Amino acid sequence: MGNFKNINTALIHGGISKDERTGAVNVPIYQTSTYQQDGLGKIRGYEYSRTGNPTREALEALIAELEGGYAGFAFGSGMAATTAVLSLLHSGDRVLISSNVYGGTFRVLDKVFNHFNILYSIADTTDLNTFEQAITPEVRAVMIESPANPLMTVTDIAAVAQIAHQHGLLVIVDNTFMTPYLQRPLELGADIVVHSATKYLGGHSDVVAGLAVVSTKELADQIAFIQNSTGGVLPPFDSFLLIRGIKTLGVRMDRHVENAVKAAEFLKKHPAVKQVYYPGLPDAQGYEINQKQAKNGGVMISFELHENYDIGVFFESLKLIMLAESLGGVESLVCHPSTMTHAAIPADIRQKVGITDGLIRLSTGIEDIADILADLEQAIAKSEVK
Numbered sequence: 235m236g237n238f239k240n241i242n243t244a245l246i247h248g249g250i251s252k253d254e255r256t257g258a259v260n261v262p263i264y265q266t267s268t269y270q271q272d273g274l275g276k277i278r279g280y281e282y283s284r285t286g287n288p289t290r291e292a293l294e295a296l297i298a299e300l301e302g303g304y305a306g307f308a309f310g311s312g313m314a315a316t317t318a319v320l321s322l323l324h325s326g327d328r329v330l331i332s333s334n335v336y337g338g339t340f341r342v343l344d345k346v347f348n349h350f351n352i353l354y355s356i357a358d359t360t361d362l363n364t365f366e367q368a369i370t371p372e373v374r375a376v377m378i379e380s381p382a383n384p385l386m387t388v389t390d391i392a393a394v395a396q397i398a399h400q401h402g403l404l405v406i407v408d409n410t411f412m413t414p415y416l417q418r419p420l421e422l423g424a425d426i427v428v429h430s431a432t433k434y435l436g437g438h439s440d441v442v443a444g445l446a447v448v449s450t451k452e453l454a455d456q457i458a459f460i461q462n463s464t465g466g467v468l469p470p471f472d473s474f475l476l477i478r479g480i481k482t483l484g485v486r487m488d489r490h491v492e493n494a495v496k497a498a499e500f501l502k503k504h505p506a507v508k509q510v511y512y513p514g515l516p517d518a519q520g521y522e523i524n525q526k527q528a529k530n531g532g533v534m535i536s537f538e539l540h541e542n543y544d545i546g547v548f549f550e551s552l553k554l555i556m557l558a559e560s561l562g563g564v565e566s567l568v569c570h571p572s573t574m575t576h577a578a579i580p581a582d583i584r585q586k587v588g589i590t591d592g593l594i595r596l597s598t599g600i601e602d603i604a605d606i607l608a609d610l611e612q613a614i615a616k617s618e619v620k
């Protein structure tokens with residue numbers, strides 16, 4: 235973790251955390267598109283803000299340090315970060331993706347990259363044999379999430395990275411659900427980490443942003459070139475907001491996780507609940523692997539109610555917890571993956587990978603846990619079909 239041994243300190247002082255010129259304890263918002271040059275070829279380090287901006291650079295240095303990478307890159311959304319990373323591939327290449335990935339990742343491959351003859355295969359990366367068998371000669375990269383969205387399936391990142399590297403593949407991990415506070419995929423052997431920083435890193439549901447961190451100079455040069463060429467950069471003000479959000483990541487995540495564990499235990503015991511997916515429960519798929527590679531089970535929970543509960547009524551009856559896309563903000567949110575976050579995945583694939591129409595995803599916020607549980611309880615009670 236760069237200069238700081240402890241992540242709680244690195245979150246606040248990592249990367250470029252202050253303004254050396256003025257002593258300002260926060261990096262200023264350099265709201266400028268261009269920079270004066272002192273003469274032909276005499277630049278002071280910045281030429282144009284698509285190529286480089288000091289506020290964005292401070293954020294990029296911070297996330298690189300937190301993830302333990304060589305360099306970081308900030309984009310206008312998580313999808314812009316993913317798109318930049320997938321742009322490393324060439325026509326004829328194929329990427330293997332886990333069976334549960336964010337619907338938007340599936341969509342950009344299925345509907346955009348296929349125009350350039352960059353194809354994808356879906357593999358169950360929780361099963362190492364199935365994963366290895368899916369590596370055909372044209373596969374160049376593997377992209378995984380662990381825990382994966384929305385069934386919280388856990389993939390052994392170190393094992394996948396090892397197998398992938400034996401086949402010469404690039405290993406990309408979407409670390410949105412965990413953040414470097416809970417899991418650092420580069421230390422487990424991944425080559426690239428991507429984030430929807432819109433989620434826990436920003437933490438307040440007020441900014442859409444994406445980050446990518448790479449492990450080597452070679453990858454850094456390539457992504458820097460793609461970032462500047464395709465231009466999906468994060469603006470200075472949004473970079474400032476993310477730096478601000480990241481400073482409190484540790485305290486927020488501790489409370490988020492504490493609440494999530496209580497919510498998962500509550501749901502697990504509830505007679506109306508058929509199934510709970512939360513990697514922090516000892517009987518969850520991949521519990522041991524997750525314990526090995528992450529600090530804890532994270533925050534995201536999915537669950538299903540029994541057939542005699544109407545989930546439409548459940549969503550409408552919630553008073554505190556809001557029905558909304560996204561996750562990772564201080565407020566609790568729920569969503570219905572099959573019609574919201576994962577609607578881009580065709581119904582037959584959704585059914586095959588277990589994203590049922592009854593699945594509910596909960597992003598446990600940092601409100602008082604008693605209020606969160608009371609809200610779940612009353613909405614469940616109202617949704618029972620008598």
Ligand SMILES: Cc1ncc(COP(=O)(O)O)c(C=O)c1O
Nearest residue numbers: 311312313336383410430432443
């Ligand atoms: C795991 C994951 N990855 C990527 C994304 C895409 O990020 P963004 O919405 O910031 O483009 C999301 C968004 O929900 C996500 O949940």
